[in-house]
Amino acid sequence: MQNEKVLSGMRPTGLMHLGHYHGVLKNWVELQNEYDSYFFVADWHAFTTHYADKIELEQNVIEMVIDWLAVGINSNIATVFIQSKVPEHAELHLLLSMLTPLSWLERVPSYKDQQNNLNKDLDTYGFLGYPLLQSADILMYKANLIPVGDDQIAHIELTREIARRFNYIYGREDDFETKAKLAITKMGKKQAKAYEELRKSYQENGDYEALGKASALLQQENLTLSDKERLAGYIEGSGKIILPEPKSLLTKSAKIPGLDGRKMSKSYNNSISLRDSDKEITTKINRMPTDPARIKLSDPGDPEKCTVWKLHQIYSDNSTKEWVVDGCKNAKIGCIECKKPIIEQINNELNPVKENIEKYKTEPELIKQIIFEGSEKARNVAIETIAEVKEAMGINY
Numbered sequence: 001m002q003n004e005k006v007l008s009g010m011r012p013t014g015l016m017h018l019g020h021y022h023g024v025l026k027n028w029v030e031l032q033n034e035y036d037s038y039f040f041v042a043d044w045h046a047f048t049t050h051y052a053d054k055i056e057l058e059q060n061v062i063e064m065v066i067d068w069l070a071v072g073i074n075s076n077i078a079t080v081f082i083q084s085k086v087p088e089h090a091e092l093h094l095l096l097s098m099l100t101p102l103s104w105l106e107r108v109p110s111y112k113d114q115q116n117n118l119n120k121d122l123d124t125y126g127f128l129g130y131p132l133l134q135s136a137d138i139l140m141y142k143a144n145l146i147p148v149g150d151d152q153i154a155h156i157e158l159t160r161e162i163a164r165r166f167n168y169i170y171g172r173e174d175d176f177e178t179k180a181k182l183a184i185t186k187m188g189k190k191q192a193k194a195y196e197e198l199r200k201s202y203q204e205n206g207d208y209e210a211l212g213k214a215s216a217l218l219q220q221e222n223l224t225l226s227d228k229e230r231l232a233g234y235i236e237g238s239g240k241i242i243l244p245e246p247k248s249l250l251t252k253s254a255k256i257p258g259l260d261g262r263k264m265s266k267s268y269n270n271s272i273s274l275r276d277s278d279k280e281i282t283t284k285i286n287r288m289p290t291d292p293a294r295i296k297l298s299d300p301g302d303p304e305k306c307t308v309w310k311l312h313q314i315y316s317d318n319s320t321k322e323w324v325v326d327g328c329k330n331a332k333i334g335c336i337e338c339k340k341p342i343i344e345q346i347n348n349e350l351n352p353v354k355e356n357i358e359k360y361k362t363e364p365e366l367i368k369q370i371i372f373e374g375s376e377k378a379r380n381v382a383i384e385t386i387a388e389v390k391e392a393m394g395i396n397y
């Protein structure tokens with residue numbers, strides 16, 4: 001397990017579909033084995049856009065967690081929790097709001113975009129502040145790696161700027177330099193020497209690798225948390241680093257298209273839910289439009305003009321793909337035939353998931369227990385961070 005922490009959240013949209021599965025969840029399942037991982041339901045975030053709607057919040061939260069567990073999110077390895085069960089998120093959000101320039105929030109692209117595109121009144125304080133709430137979610141756990149889609153990159157960028165500003169304002173101590181030097185002596189001779197060299201290399205040549213290596217040296221028992229923060233800051237020369245800057249981790253998986261070729265989304269009515277029956281899946285795929293040139297079986301087509309081909313790229317092996325290209329271009333197979341292997345693959349992949357879902361649905365107490373324990377675990381981390389933040393801000397009376 002590496003030292004780095006992964007954190008990601010999802011709004012409680014309810015039942016997961018194949019877009020969530022390929023775009024997000026499969027990636028989380030892999031990451032949990034490599035990193036200390038935090039996955040949470042961003043339930044407060046739902047109100048930033050849906051404050052006036054009936055959203056079946058409780059049901060959506062529970063069903064979503066069931067789907068996460070069913071695809072292999074393991075609550076024994078990863079910390080699975082719910083935002084509102086860790087009220088410290090609200091406290092950190094409030095404290096960070098004090099130093100967040102309004103213009104930083106106004107220039108987040110999703111702000112104007114969604115105000116223009118979502119057909120509701122989003123002239124609210126909560127909606128403007130929503131990326132900052134996300135920053136609080138992330139900084140609370142000092143997470144380094146945030147797996148997100150490209151629509152969220154601007155929010156991670158904002159988080160980095162907020163962290164930098166916080167550290168700059170509250171990480172400065174009058175005797176910082178003296179304290180940092182004293183902390184170095186606690187590292188042990190060899191480590192101290194390596195740290196000093198790496199620091200020099202970073203400061204003189206902007207060597208980011210050296211920055212990473214020097215930071216890694218700080219993971220040792222001889223140093224108190226405050227000393228670690230000092231030494232992390234001393235590499236760059238600024239002050240203590242109380243809230244480290246996160247990085248986004250772009251998901252590399254192929255995007256699965258919706259049934260109509262647009263992005264898969266429940267609101268477009270073009271999705272396949274993880275809970276659809278074999279029969280529903282078969283009907284949905286069979287109804288998918290294909291290359292319009294293929295009216296009769298004898299009309300040749302072009303896979304590049306067909307959404308079904310995109311599904312083959314996700315689900316089929318090379319020989320099947322060759323069979324598709326040859327069969328389509330030379331009018332040897334019909335579209336229904338072409339879709340068969342995809343239907344089979346989706347069902348193969350989803351059948352065990354559906355079994356898990358059925359099992360979890362009969363155990364509501366177990367789900368509540370998992371949520372409770374995960375949220376307690378998250379809360380323990382959150383309480384520590386809040387204490388440090390308050391200490392830095394002088395709210396320790």
Ligand code: TRP
Binds near residue numbers: 009133138148
């Ligand atoms: N804003 C994210 C979304 O709409 C959800 C989210 C909330 C999140 N807090 C987060 C994602 C923290 C990553 C990290 O999809």
Ligand code: SF4
Binds near residue numbers: 308
């Ligand atoms: Fe699409 Fe396959 Fe039909 Fe070609 S044969 S148009 S790839 S469904």
